[in-house]
Amino acid sequence: MARVAAVLKALAQAWRRDSGSFQSTVGNNFFLVTALLLQNAGTFIYLLIGVVLLFPLSTDPLRKIPASRLSFWPLTDHDRRLLRLVSPWVNPVSWLVLGAAVWAARGKVTLGLWAAFSGLFVLAFVLSDLPISPSRSIWLHVPPFPGRWNQLIRKNLREILTTLDFYCALLLSLSALAWRIFGVSLPSEAFLALTILVVLAVSSYSQCLFGLDGAGGLARYRLLPLHGWEILIAKDIALLAAIIPLTLPLAPLAGIAAALAALALGHQPSVERMRPQRRWRFSTGAGLVTGLLHAGIMAMAASTVYFTSAWIVLICAAAWLASVWYYGRLVGSDAPK
Amino acid sequence: MISCRNLTRRFGSFTAVDSLDLEVAEGAVCAFLGPNGAGKSTTVKMLTGLLPPTSGSVEVCGLDVVHHALEVKRIIGVLPEDLGLFDDLTVEEHLLLTGSVYGIPKAETKLRVAQLLHALSLEHGRNTFAAACSHGMRKKTAFAMALLPNPRVLFLDEPFEAIDPVTSKIMRDLLAAVARRRVTVFLTSHILSVVEQIATQVVMIRKGKIVWDSPPSGLPQALEQHYFDLVETPVVEELSWLGSPRS
Numbered sequence: 001m002a003r004v005a006a007v008l009k010a011l012a013q014a015w016r017r018d019s020g021s022f023q024s025t026v027g028n029n030f031f032l033v034t035a036l037l038l039q040n041a042g043t044f045i046y047l048l049i050g051v052v053l054l055f056p057l058s059t060d061p062l063r064k065i066p067a068s069r070l071s072f073w074p075l076t077d078h079d080r081r082l083l084r085l086v087s088p089w090v091n092p093v094s095w096l097v098l099g100a101a102v103w104a105a106r107g108k109v110t111l112g113l114w115a116a117f118s119g120l121f122v123l124a125f126v127l128s129d130l131p132i133s134p135s136r137s138i139w140l141h142v143p144p145f146p147g148r149w150n151q152l153i154r155k156n157l158r159e160i161l162t163t164l165d166f167y168c169a170l171l172l173s174l175s176a177l178a179w180r181i182f183g184v185s186l187p188s189e190a191f192l193a194l195t196i197l198v199v200l201a202v203s204s205y206s207q208c209l210f211g212l213d214g215a216g217g218l219a220r221y222r223l224l225p226l227h228g229w230e231i232l233i234a235k236d237i238a239l240l241a242a243i244i245p246l247t248l249p250l251a252p253l254a255g256i257a258a259a260l261a262a263l264a265l266g267h268q269p270s271v272e273r274m275r276p277q278r279r280w281r282f283s284t285g286a287g288l289v290t291g292l293l294h295a296g297i298m299a300m301a302a303s304t305v306y307f308t309s310a311w312i313v314l315i316c317a318a319a320w321l322a323s324v325w326y327y328g329r330l331v332g333s334d335a336p337k
Numbered sequence: 338m339i340s341c342r343n344l345t346r347r348f349g350s351f352t353a354v355d356s357l358d359l360e361v362a363e364g365a366v367c368a369f370l371g372p373n374g375a376g377k378s379t380t381v382k383m384l385t386g387l388l389p390p391t392s393g394s395v396e397v398c399g400l401d402v403v404h405h406a407l408e409v410k411r412i413i414g415v416l417p418e419d420l421g422l423f424d425d426l427t428v429e430e431h432l433l434l435t436g437s438v439y440g441i442p443k444a445e446t447k448l449r450v451a452q453l454l455h456a457l458s459l460e461h462g463r464n465t466f467a468a469a470c471s472h473g474m475r476k477k478t479a480f481a482m483a484l485l486p487n488p489r490v491l492f493l494d495e496p497f498e499a500i501d502p503v504t505s506k507i508m509r510d511l512l513a514a515v516a517r518r519r520v521t522v523f524l525t526s527h528i529l530s531v532v533e534q535i536a537t538q539v540v541m542i543r544k545g546k547i548v549w550d551s552p553p554s555g556l557p558q559a560l561e562q563h564y565f566d567l568v569e570t571p572v573v574e575e576l577s578w579l580g581s582p583r584s
Contacts, residue, residue: 151434
């Protein structure tokens with residue numbers, strides 16, 4: 001029993017540390033804005049966030065111990081059975097599912113909602129426990145780009161595709177596309193608002209462009225015979241390549257303006273205040289003030305393009321280029337730090 | 338080919354590399370030896386422009402590494418301590434990336450990539466992402482990246498560690514071959530038996546200072562013994578609890 005308790009204690013510690021990475025939502029532009037400005041109209045968005053958050057949280061805690069290590073430990077069959085039964089309760093989502101079941105029994109939550117909630121949890125839990133190694137081969141299909149930065153852009157795009165920001169934006173974009181397909185009429189301003197939300201959902205990544213490169217990747221940047229601006233452009237092209245298709249069903253030009261504004265502002269924290277990021281989490285932005293400023297300027301850029309003139313995109317592009325030139329010098333000189 | 342004058346690097350009050358003077362000739366294979374924490378990797382980082390020196394100067398092929406960083410990068414190949422690989426690129430993509438950023442024509446890059454993958458037995462793992470590679474595969478990839486641009490100087494930080502014997506032999510032979518073609522090789526290693534076979538210059542560093550610099554023929558005794566005498570004497574600790582009846 002003491003051995004099982006020791007393993008459970010280690011599991012709880014590992015889970016607590018891992019779940020701490022979900023606090024990244026605190027510094028995420030999208031969460032900041034939805035929390036501060038969309039309290040009344042945000043139910044759908046919060047539902048989306050709930051789904052996106054719940055899925056990675058619903059993993060089997062026992063898989064935090066490498067299978068080979070677990071098999072070496074001197075545990076009896078009884079110990080292992082006990083561990084299998086008790087370890088799921090290390091994950092607080094298990095307790096949430098149980099609590100929701102009690103609510104459902106008392107009629108406070110509909111049975112259908114509880115079934116959907118617990119079904120999603122069980123699905124994620126079982127999938128995480130299957131003895132299949134996560135295949136990265138899907139990323140081989142990321143298309144090539146022309147020019148000498150091809151592999152860098154592909155790598156950067158793959159990094160973006162392993163953040164939850166992208167999938168949050170994708171859900172929003174797909175919802176808008178569905179509205180369009182099924183003929184639900186929306187006021188034209190709604191497209192602008194949705195475009196801003198989509199770009200906002202991905203924009204925190206622009207504040208931590210080097211976050212997923214790791215120490216090895218950062219060292220490699222400094223060994224490659226490339227100028228700093230080239231490294232930044234390869235980062236930016238990848239982000240634009242992710243954002244532009246998402247805004248196509250909405251207001252693409254406004255989306256491009258907002259994305260360029262986000263990148264122009266994001267270079268400073270990306271280069272001067274590097275923060276490592278974790279895959280399959282939301283990106284952590286540079287903080288509340290930067291996030292709100294970022295969101296405000298993006299919204300302004302998108303609105304101006306949408307309501308006044310498409311030529312404003314050129315001003316955003318000029319600001320972006322100036323930012324690439326200025327912060328590119330820092331990347332080239334002694335960065336990444 | 339490599340020239341350091343009074344090279345010093347401090348981290349706060351700690352001096353990692355202290356007034357290092359070093360000359361490595363063209364076509365030499367310089368083995369830079371020392372215990373962990375002696376300043377080997379810090380020196381390599383300064384020689385390759387990864388870390389600016391606190392004082393002193395470094396020249397590679399007559400170019401100041403600090404002031405001509407980009408030009409130096411174009412003529413050197415580096416196997417860094419942490420290998421410098423991107424998790425989101427495959428083995429082959431790392432090599433293609435190297436070819437394109439060094440301005441090597443596409444056809445020539447493809448040819449070199451194919452040859453390097455074959456020579457280092459990486460063909461089967463060409464589409465494996467670096468994050469999913471074994472340590473040996475990662476090291477071979479980083480080594481291939483260092484060779485691909487046909488550099489004039491190679492800096493290799495612990496190239497033979499965690500490598501299988503066959504690959505180690507292949508790498509040794511490749512290094513000997515490039516040195517014969519006047520490519521300078523600067524490497525660090527803890528595997529003295531391998532070093533003995535390829536080095537034409539042996540430099541030992543202890544607590545940031547060079548304590549020996551000569552060709553292998555200038556060593557007064559076997560390399561290993563000289564290393565123990567000069568750099569680090571092995572500690573003997575009796576772990577009496579090992580093998581005793583369990584409590």
